[in-house]
Amino acid sequence: MKTVAISILGTVLDKRGKRSKRWDKWRPTVSMFQHDDLLIDRLDLVLDKNHQRLADQVTEDVQHASPETKVVHHYVNFENPWDFETVYSELLDFCRGYTFKPGREQYLTHITTGTHVAQICLYLLTEAGYLPGKLLQTSPPRKESGNAGEYQIIDLDLSKYDQIASRFQKEHTEGTSYLKGGIETNNKKFNAMIEQLEKVSIRSTEPILITGPTGAGKSQLAQRVYELRKHRGNLEGNLVAVNCATLRGENAMSALFGHKKGAFTGATTDRPGLLKEADQGLLFLDEVGELGLDEQAMLLRAIEDKRFIPFGADKETSSDFQLIAGTNRDLAKFAREGKFREDLLARIDLWEYCLPSLRERPEDIEPNIEYELEKFATKRGQLISFNKTARDIYLRFSQSPEAKWSANFRDLNASITRMGTLADGGRITANLVKEEISRLKAKWKTSTQAGENQVEQARELLGDARFSQLDLYDQIILAGITNVCRNSSSMAEAGRTLFNLSRTAKKSTNDSHRIRQLLEKYGVSFDELR
Template structure:
């Protein structure tokens, strides 16, 4: 296989005087062809119209030191050798027009000559594969000026370098642990999701959509993504976060996109808006499904074009931000119902991550209990811990069917806070745990399926349109049915829980059939609730 070098003529370093004096100093292009262990079969020499004479001289000298090397001239003119865009474009045109034959020839891109801008462009073109092969770096000899100097071949396939590969792996692991808040979680699907999110957070500026039930940790995860990107130098600006459910009427447009003085009653001064405040930073829009269609349209344009019109203004504003959106609603269903723009959904769900509820990753209960205890201890300034019996009892209850964890990690945080506050001498006892278990059971029994929770549970399977047509009483019944089914491994188990009294009066029980009938009234299947 032949070795082909691609090099820019060094108008300064390759010009070392006239006559025989030119041999007294190191010349990178000539010396590249003087190494006994590096045979250059062909040199593709790039230079501009003003350097033809020097190119001819260098070609003649190479013929003297390496008769085997064929030198091919290429005219490449840089109107401004320090303008990155033009230099890159010229070198890219050369690369695209060159007929590479990687199955027959080995290519080396010489990055010692040319301006610093040209060297950077050659590096980038090699890294991107436009110039296939390896980099070649040359330098003069350290002690003997008569020697041809030194050279180093650099392979940009970083996987070949064990130390670099292990460093990348270590940084990836550190980033993953950081996104999990330092908690060594055990749920395999959750861990895989976080591992991918770490890569996306570092490598992509595209919008990220985080879904999941209320209290699953969407806001905390967005905060950690921001901090990770800030640490790695991917963001300069600040994190701007807003819950879209708190925005109503004219205030929505004003809060997001800003307004001009006098745009509406009470607009006594200009307002920049959250999008503007997030310039060069990250904008987290929680409960994005609560935005109206007009705001969605403006947001879509702001994401795609980085431009928008403040409320009451005749002139556009701009903001270069990254978006993370959060929701506990089925946006696809809302799009089908016409309450969420399908084009906006398509734009923000390139990277979608669904955070599971605490019940769905109950194997992570124990490390999260430890995390909450440590957090409380740090804030309180003194250590708080369980005694052995109390810890075992609390964890057993937390994993049982009685523990719904309706508000997910918010319930857990509140529970640990209460027990740690009541712990005399920093020790949580069985008595404290018993009191807390009673409090949680009462809380979940009396309010677990009422109000907004019941509606949210029903909307998650039927959509907001059908849910709004149901009586509040029917929503409560269906929410309870959904909850029991989700916490049961089979319809038979769900039936035994639901019909625990009436089934005793029957000679034979078909609990599965009764559950199937109840679900069928709403067009639901047990399997759908387990997804």
Template sequence: MKTVVISILGTTKDRRGKGDKRWRKWRPNISMCQHHDLRIDRLELLFDNHSKSLADQVTADIARVSPETNVAHHRANFGDPWDFESVYSNLLDFARAYPCRPDEEQYLVHITTGTHVVQICLYLLTEAGYFPGRLLQTSPAHKNSDLTGQYQIIDLDLSKYDQIASRFQREHQEGTTYLKGGIETNNRAFNQMIEQLEQVSIRSDAPILITGPTGAGKSQLAQRVFELRKQRGKLEGSLVVVNCATLRGENAMSALFGHRKGAYTGATTHRPGLLKEADKGLLFLDEIGELGLDEQAMLLRAIEHKRFMPFGSDKEVSSHFQLIAGTNRDLIQLSREGKFRADLLARIDLWTYHLPSLRERIEDLEPNIDFELEAFSRQSGHLIRFNKAARENYLSFARSAEASWSANFRDLNASILRMGTLSDGGRITTPVVEDEIERLRRKWRAPRDESVLPRARIEALLGPGSTEQMDFYEQIKLTGLIQVCEASSSMAEAGRKLFQVSRAAKKSNNDSHRVRQLLEKYGLKFEQLSKT
């Protein structure tokens, strides 16, 4: 593993003249490269625009005493090197942009040169994890008996510095606000959960399990965890998102773990697989409860050993990824029924967080409305706001028992989008709100009429007279199919509801295909029902 030192150019301590006399004095950035027991492969040297010639001289001198050390130059214009805010901001920008590779390199942050403010900021950023390394302190030898001087590597232990750790409360608050999408939420349990998740996201790369109903925001939260870890230098790779409900049979194995050319009919090229794509990054497996038992077994090995076997291959490949799993199902119950491996569940539920429904955190409704309005305004290019009476009317209904918010934040997003589109002059008026409330009432109302008179519901979709050659029994079946599809967010979800018994006896549960076939028999498509 290579050693990289991040250091500030010492405009006084490193400047000892241009003649040979400079070699008689201790210079921190040159001397630290002369220690036989401290091999420095790369020195990241930071300096301002006025110190380019000194940086060149220091680089040339390091090349003489340590040819194996590569020196990289970086401009760091602090303005006032004694101004804490300016120095911290500049160093923070550098840390966030620096491409750390902790699997390949170890980092030392040199805190001997620069002003005391610079040294404090370097300490704080290292202790907070923005620089994923240890501190390096150098000093001259007594009476210049040894020009290489002395050095000490300091490995920070957060548990010993409670008072110093309190300085990072602002960074912690910024992290939690980021995970909440910038929305100031009021639900106490939700806020406590996010605060802990922020700490886990920064300090641990263990699997995280996010549960909650459809539309509660599991995918968005996984995206923000990835971006937060990326900002703090905890990840190098990309975010790979997989909806496990779309994976079945050989396609599941191939998509997740890859395949070799000729592994099965149609495998005409090599495929690396999504787990390999997530190497050094984050893999989000949404609806993990839909994975088959074979895929679960291979996933468990990939999590524990960072190795797996591509489909049709006799050679393992490796991938070092962090896993976030999402589900709206009860994995404990699935495990009892033998449909989800208990050992995989034990491995992924080290950190489990349940996202409550919108109804369960109704006190957060108003800030989320404002958030959706801001998002729509940015997208549309003009400001959208409620009239006072219209806002009060909408909030009164939205908080009432009538409002089930069955699709959670997806319902809210769609509602604001509709009202924003229909608003004139950037104002959502009372008539627009009343029309939207009636629309939501129809959406959430139990379909009593259709269960009694299926013909009307069917002919509304297929046209007048479409039921004349259809038995009443068939009308009832079709109406039930329509109702389930309307209440489901995907064909896979509809299939699980419709075939909850027969699917258990099938080796491959392609629920989406079965639903599609039934709908095509009547010339229907799932998309037109799910939007009803």
């Protein structure tokens, strides 16, 4: 295989010395051919036509030092050799017009000559593969003499450097462990997914879609992606998280995109909106499938153009945010039914990761039990552990078909918290475990029965015809709303119950208004439910 060197003519260093004295000077292009252990079959010399005379002299000297080397001139037009855009464009055109023969030739890109701008461009083109070879760096001898100086060949394939590859693997392992919360999980499918997510989190700023059932850990995973990116310097701003299921009507537009004073009744001041708050940071939209079509359209433009118009404003604003969306809904089905924009789905599911339920990861229940114990012990300031018999009983039950884990990790966390609280001397006994298992079974059974009763109440309210037209999800939601409203004396009380967390984040609340808007979606009124 022939060796080909690609080098820019050095109009200063290659010109050193007059007449025969030039051989006493170190000249980088000529020096490549003064090393007995560096054999180059062809030199492709890149130059401006204005320096043809110097190129001819260098060519003559190269052939004197290495008669078997062929020298070929390639002409470029560096109008301003210090202008990055001009130099890069010229060298890129050179690469595209060059006929590479990787099967028969190996290439060395000489980065010692030319302006610093040209050297940077050659490095970038080699790294990107436009110049498919290795870098060649030459340097002068320590004292001025007639020898060739030194040279170094640099391969930009970092995987070939053991120390660097080891460092990369360590960083990847640490990042993967962090995304898993430090839990040594055993589920192969889950581990493979997290390993890829770690790479995507570091290398890409494109939207990420996290799907999976309630309680599977979508919010926690989004939080860890944010912290990993911030630690690696990939973003500067804050994490802004919102549950889209709490957003309806004007409140959705205002919360996401902000509003101007007077945009609607109650808009007494300007509001920047969550997208603006996430500028230079990460926006986590949980339950993104609950957004209305108008909000979806504005969100799509905000993702693509980083610009949007606040509610009631006549001027655009901008926000450079990164996006993670979460959902437990089938967005593809929603898109087919016209409930979710296909173009928005295509934009946010470039990277889609589905978190499995706890029941789908039985081999990971044991390490997660240890994690919950450590977390509880840290919070309590006291070591908490099972005795051997208790541990065996709990682990056997937790991995059996009897364990529903309907709320996934929320159920597991609550279970460990209860046993840890009741454990005398920080020791969870077999009796405590048996009591907890009975409690969990009763809870899951009652939850199922209560859900069925509430669904029947909602069916009775709407009638079979109207109720059967609702998705199962909406049937369950309406059943829950019906139950709360029937046990509340007013819409305000029902609102305080249903929006117990999101209302605390608002400066002013109108719980009755939120309930009214929620019920309008299903075509019912509070009085009907009562």
